[in-house]
Amino acid sequence: MSRGDCGGQGWWHGKFRGCGYRLTLGREAILDVLTKSEGHLSAEDIYMKIHPKYPNVGLTTVYRTLDVLSGLGMVYKLDFGDGRARYEFAEGPKGAHHHHHLVCTQCNKVIDYTDFIDEEVELLNQTEKGLGQKYKFKITNHLIQFYGECEECGSKK
Amino acid sequence: MSRGDCGGQGWWHGKFRGCGYRLTLGREAILDVLTKSEGHLSAEDIYMKIHPKYPNVGLTTVYRTLDVLSGLGMVYKLDFGDGRARYEFAEGPKGAHHHHHLVCTQCNKVIDYTDFIDEEVELLNQTEKGLGQKYKFKITNHLIQFYGECEECGSKK
DNA sequence: CTTATAATGGAAATGGTTTCCATTTATAGA
DNA sequence: TCTATAAATGGAAACCATTTCCATTATAAG
Numbered sequence: 602m603s604r605g606d607c608g609g610q611g612w613w614h615g616k617f618r619g620c621g622y623r624l625t626l627g628r629e630a631i632l633d634v635l636t637k638s639e640g641h642l643s644a645e646d647i648y649m650k651i652h653p654k655y656p657n658v659g660l661t662t663v664y665r666t667l668d669v670l671s672g673l674g675m676v677y678k679l680d681f682g683d684g685r686a687r688y689e690f691a692e693g694p695k696g697a698h699h700h701h702h703l704v705c706t707q708c709n710k711v712i713d714y715t716d717f718i719d720e721e722v723e724l725l726n727q728t729e730k731g732l733g734q735k736y737k738f739k740i741t742n743h744l745i746q747f748y749g750e751c752e753e754c755g756s757k758k
Numbered sequence: 759m760s761r762g763d764c765g766g767q768g769w770w771h772g773k774f775r776g777c778g779y780r781l782t783l784g785r786e787a788i789l790d791v792l793t794k795s796e797g798h799l800s801a802e803d804i805y806m807k808i809h810p811k812y813p814n815v816g817l818t819t820v821y822r823t824l825d826v827l828s829g830l831g832m833v834y835k836l837d838f839g840d841g842r843a844r845y846e847f848a849e850g851p852k853g854a855h856h857h858h859h860l861v862c863t864q865c866n867k868v869i870d871y872t873d874f875i876d877e878e879v880e881l882l883n884q885t886e887k888g889l890g891q892k893y894k895f896k897i898t899n900h901l902i903q904f905y906g907e908c909e910e911c912g913s914k915k
Numbered sequence: 916c917t918t919a920t921a922a923t924g925g926a927a928a929t930g931g932t933t934t935c936c937a938t939t940t941a942t943a944g945a
Numbered sequence: 946t947c948t949a950t951a952a953a954t955g956g957a958a959a960c961c962a963t964t965t966c967c968a969t970t971a972t973a974a975g
Contacts, residue, residue, distance in 0.1 A: 622921085625921095628922090644963080645962085657924080661964080661965090665964095686963090714893070716889060717888060724877060724881055727874070728873075729904060735873065736869055736909075738906040738907065739907045742906070744902070744903045744905070745901070747895070747899070748897065748900065751893075755894075778952090780951095782954085802931085815955085816955040817955090818934090818954075818956075819953080819954060821932065
């Protein structure tokens with residue numbers, strides 16, 4: 602399984618099979634949307650995007666698949682405070698495309714930023730290590746979000 | 759309005775009045791619970807704690823008050839992935855009792871930690887400033903959470 | 916190909932949160 | 946102190962994202 606294969610169709614098959622999951626059309630369709638769309642999709646967003654081409658993939662399956670993917674660490678489940686979960690594809694190893702979020706508390710707009718990521722990540726790694734030892738946690742992930750008022754909302758007053 | 763007043767009964771009266779909100783028994787009861795309980799209460803938790811003493815304060819009022827408090831920045835609304843919002847009192851100025859969260863993705867247990875907070879906060883302040891300028895955001899808050907598997911859940915396998 | 920069992924979809928249930936509205940209450944002003 | 950007015954309330958009903966149920970279908974091992 603050479604690294605080059607990862608670009609081809611279905612590079613995640615191994616990950617699925619290895620964990621005892623089956624490969625289905627619905628799952629492929631959902632992963633496809635997640636990898637090709639720019640972030641922050643809700644379950645329904647994904648359902649809508651898939652539906653024209655795969656009208657027999659139900660919303661329930663979307664939820665179930667997102668749960669599986671989230672459990673495998675292939676997808677992040679996020680909450681931006683708009684009452685529905687948002688999902689984004691977890692990029693490759695070691696922080697490629699790693700980013701955090703800037704959320705407007707008025708209109709729920711979300712900006713992905715990568716500024717300062719290097720410094721952040723270094724501190725986070727240290728912190729993860731320290732916390733993991735102290736609290737006997739096996740830390741697998743972190744979430745950083747900044748909240749505030751975006752330019753547009755600020756000027757509306 | 760001397761600073762010393764803040765310890766007394768109802769130090770938040772000014773904040774409320776200043777924003778055009780009225781003081782009611784229910785609101786005082788809710789604030790009282792939030793300030794005196796250790797964090798992460800759900801709306802229903804608060805309702806249950808209040809109910810014996812204030813049986814005529816409804817769950818709806820709890821939700822409404824938490825919304826108001828959250829809007830005033832007196833309370834943080836948090837999501838630990840267990841399907842209900844959790845609220846915690848936002849402590850005084852400049853990071854007194856400032857802490858972040860360590861969340862077990864299996865059992866949803868939450869540990870508050872203050873380790874490394876100083877380094878984190880310094881980096882965060884810089885980041886906030888930089889991001890605020892670049893994206894024209896008026897940043898008011900941030901969220902940091904680490905996710906993983908707690909000792910107990912890890913040993914259950 | 917056959918078989919065991921995972922996965923599915925659609926409808927129904929769930930459950931946290933919000934909305935509605937008639938009633939109560941806090942507060943400013945007389 | 947009393948009154949007027951608009952905010953706040955509670956309880957029931959609505960809402961709506963997500964989950965559960967279950968009979969059916971489809972994957973993949975042998």
